[in-house]
Amino acid sequence: xxxxxxxxxxxxxxxxxGGAQALALARLGVEPILVPTVLFGRHPGWGPPGGGPVAxxxxxxxxxxxxxxxxxxxxxxxxxxxxxxxxxxTIAARTLDFVRAANPRARLVVDPIMGDAGKGLYVAxxxxxxxTEVLVPRADLVTPNAWELSRLSDLPxxxxxxxVRAARAxxxxxxxxxxxxxxxxxxxxxxxxxxxxxxxxALAAHARQAKVPNGTGDLLTLLFAAGxxxxxxxxxxxxxxxxxxxxxxxxxxxxxxxxxRALPTELARSPxxxxxxxx
Numbered sequence: 001x002x003x004x005x006x007x008x009x010x011x012x013x014x015x016x017x018g019g020a021q022a023l024a025l026a027r028l029g030v031e032p033i034l035v036p037t038v039l040f041g042r043h044p045g046w047g048p049p050g051g052g053p054v055a056x057x058x059x060x061x062x063x064x065x066x067x068x069x070x071x072x073x074x075x076x077x078x079x080x081x082x083x084x085x086x087x088x089x090t091i092a093a094r095t096l097d098f099v100r101a102a103n104p105r106a107r108l109v110v111d112p113i114m115g116d117a118g119k120g121l122y123v124a125x126x127x128x129x130x131x132t133e134v135l136v137p138r139a140d141l142v143t144p145n146a147w148e149l150s151r152l153s154d155l156p157x158x159x160x161x162x163x164v165r166a167a168r169a170x171x172x173x174x175x176x177x178x179x180x181x182x183x184x185x186x187x188x189x190x191x192x193x194x195x196x197x198x199x200x201x202a203l204a205a206h207a208r209q210a211k212v213p214n215g216t217g218d219l220l221t222l223l224f225a226a227g228x229x230x231x232x233x234x235x236x237x238x239x240x241x242x243x244x245x246x247x248x249x250x251x252x253x254x255x256x257x258x259x260x261r262a263l264p265t266e267l268a269r270s271p272x273x274x275x276x277x278x279x
Contacts, residue, residue, distance in 0.1 A: 008081030
């Protein structure tokens, strides 16, 4: 059975972050291994989340135990997500190095969770700098939103073409979400996800939902990685991942966050999503 190590948040009552990714992996038949960076009771959007960051010593001890079990050599991927403290990022970087040494075939995925349009930076500056300087360079795949990609590349990201330029400036494969599609004020506005590497690029777009539940970005990163584990070509993995997220968001329409029942049980294209190649 494929297995994925997740270094990210665990939120007890909300289907977001690493906890949601672990649930989604299990529903897809992939073994999840979650090392939490924070332990929260609920999503901070509801109010005080309860709990707090996991101590660096505890996080390191958990990673060490997984390594001693010999599991690094069996991993198909590592997903790095939300970090609360820079020392956690340092642990994550060392973990990526050890996994790469144990299994060069494992895919190292970094979701540089730092901020968003209209909100700006919502992690500490030191965390954002550490993610940028020590995690992104180690990644086989980076999965920012458009705002984060602009920050990482120091280039504007305002449509699909600019997303491709900014992604290629990073010098590695990038999956960028929240990309504006079509003219502003369109009667049927769309939102898109762009995949770009040095050789190809593609856009997957679908109708913009009035209210999007929390957790869709985490789900997108997970599903695209799962597609690559299944040996799908990147364009097909893009179509399937965005399709599954669109269906999950539609199933949770009107709700503030995803529920277990909205998480997909398979990767599949959706009629809600159109995919087109980009130069």
